[in-house]
Amino acid sequence: MTSHDDRSPILVWFRQDLRLDDHPALAHAAETGRPVVPLYVLDEESEGLRAWGGAHRWWLHHALDALGTALKEHHLPLVLRRGPALREVVDVAKAAGAGALWYNRRYGPGERAVDEAVAEALGDLDCQGFTGTILHEPEAVQTGSGGFYRVFTPFFRKLQSLGDPRDPIDPPKHLKTNDTSVRSDRLADWNLLPKKPNWSGGIDEAWQAGEDAAHQRFAAFQEEILAGYKDSRNLPAEDGTSRMSPHLHWGSVSPYRLWHDAQARGKGAEGAGAYRRELAWRDFNYHLLFHVADFTRANYDKRFDRFPWRKSPKDLEAWQQGRTGYPLVDAGMRQLWQTGWMHNRVRMVAASFLTKHLLIDWRAGEAWFWDTLVDGDAANNVSQWQWVAGCGADAQPFFRIFNPIGQSRKFDKGGDYIRRFVPELAALPDKAIHAPWEAGEDVLDEAGVALGKTYPKPIVDHEEARKRALDAFAMIRG
Structure with a gap:
């Protein structure tokens, strides 16, 4: 031209x-x-x-x-x-x-x-x-030898040594219109919204997209949640997270704005520090996406190319539908389907269950999340799945297998999150709701729970699944 x-x-x-x-x-x-x-x-x-x-x-x-x-x-x-x-x-x-x-x-x-x-x-x-869209360009954050960071902790130390990211730029006051009009499609003609039957009712209730909604939500987060964020972010029954992930994914809010606003509101506070660390973790994932050409499709740890993943459409479907028989996992998967989002703590438990309890390839779970999450993100979604599966750049050890019962008892102690998304278990007492199969028949009867009928029996035994996963990993270790 x-x-x-x-x-x-x-x-x-x-x-x-x-x-x-x-x-x-x-x-x-x-x-x-x-x-x-x-x-x-x-x-x-x-x-x-x-x-x-x-x-x-x-x-x-x-x-x-x-x-x-x-x-x-x-x-x-x-x-x-x-x-x-x-x-x-x-x-x-x-x-x-x-x-x-x-x-x-x-x-x-x-x-x-x-x-x-x-x-x-x-x-x-x-x-x-x-x-x-990210706080630091990938080319600007390098190791001493000129490479990229594969582990988050030293990456974060490097970011801290660079000082605060630039200040956010206020929106323009004046924009000049072009004299020549240009043909444009109509948004409605793109048919982005679901046809009947409309499955998006729960998403409509849970979310409001756009820049104004992002700023309103973050202001409420700063006012009501940020101070206690370090602890509240782990409790799925509470409104204890920023819920900025879809806004960051679509760019209806800037990470620079969030970084500096959190710092200004909570300078020196644990909550603000924990939140900025999460923004840095997002940057780390994007740097991996930039530097690793096949990051979204292939195991970063090539040992896992030999991993004996199972193919079980039946088990995968049970997981997708929230019918595994493990209440915390099922609550998370149903929250995802209903609202287009899942609490991060529960995402880790659900992902661990698929890859380690069921030995199903992380890419099957990542694909499901990609289709059902409003914040499904090439960098963050893939990085988290590889982290949980044990095959990522900065992965948790494969032998760390989340116990869905222990996680439930620790982070949803009163069972409120489970009751919200698995209502057929709502009448169970707190002690029984995390592992209904361990409850006595009288307790189940009184709560109207019939295992295998009103709610599934566990599709796999936790201890047996844990041993199977460790045996599978032993085949590729070394």
Whole structure:
């Protein structure tokens, strides 16, 4: 494409940064005083990109609707296009007479390949990528030998030595509209929302997408939860987490904004420190995604390529449906299906149960989470699954096998979380609700529980499953 003068429009390509606040590409474009053309491309065709899951698509619809509304206040229409990004971005750039394409960087290998191909196709247009979705660029955090960190603790020490991340950038006050209109799809025509029967009712009740909702939720978190976050984040029955994961995944809020707001509100407090550590853990996962080409598909620890995973569609389905007979696991899987989200402590227990109690490949669980989580994230989802399965870069030892009964008794002591999502067990006393099969028949009868009828018997014995898992690991150790 031909070069343009410094008065030509800047095409701002939105991706997983669906906000106006602390959006470096948009903010710097606004500072130039040049017209701005905001664009979102739904690319389900380019090689190396993964199609969004069902829960993703629900969130994306509402987040784009909110972004379009926010841009309308600046008299800017959000241009929507569906198709390969290489084709659609180049077409919009030509139609708008753009002289520049600015965006916030992406870190997956497929996304980076698409961005490089688009920049090459645009020739001498000014294509710039900014840092807006993680706290530190992967190239900026290196070991003493110039490599990347494979273990979180030294990675976190390195981040701390770099000082605080940059300050967030306030949303632009003025955005100049382009004189040339550009064809745009209608969001409704993308059919991102489920058809009848509508399975998203629980997600509708649990979540509100968009930038305003993200800031409102985080303000409430700071006011009511942050001080005790270090402990409350482990209790699934409580509203003790920030619930920012989908907002971070879709970029309706900036990690810089969260980092500095948490620091300002809780400086020196344990809760604020624990929360910033979680943001750093997110960065660590993205750095792994950047540096390890097959991270989302392959075992980081290649010993696990020989691991004797079981293929059991019946067991996988029982796990997916929350019918394993282990109440905490089942509560988590049902929370996931109903709300598009699962408490992080329970995610670890459920993932451990699939990979170690059932010996089912972590990739089967990751695929289910990808389709059902509103925050299903290429970096975080895969990293957590590999961590739990024992095959990741900074994995827990394989022999650490979460006991779902012990975890339940420790973190859902009164059984409130189980009662909410496994209501057929609600009448059981606290002592019995974590392992109903250990209760006497009189206790079960009084609670209206008939094992194998109203609630499943355990599909596997914990101690037998633990031994089977350790024996399987012994086959690949060394």
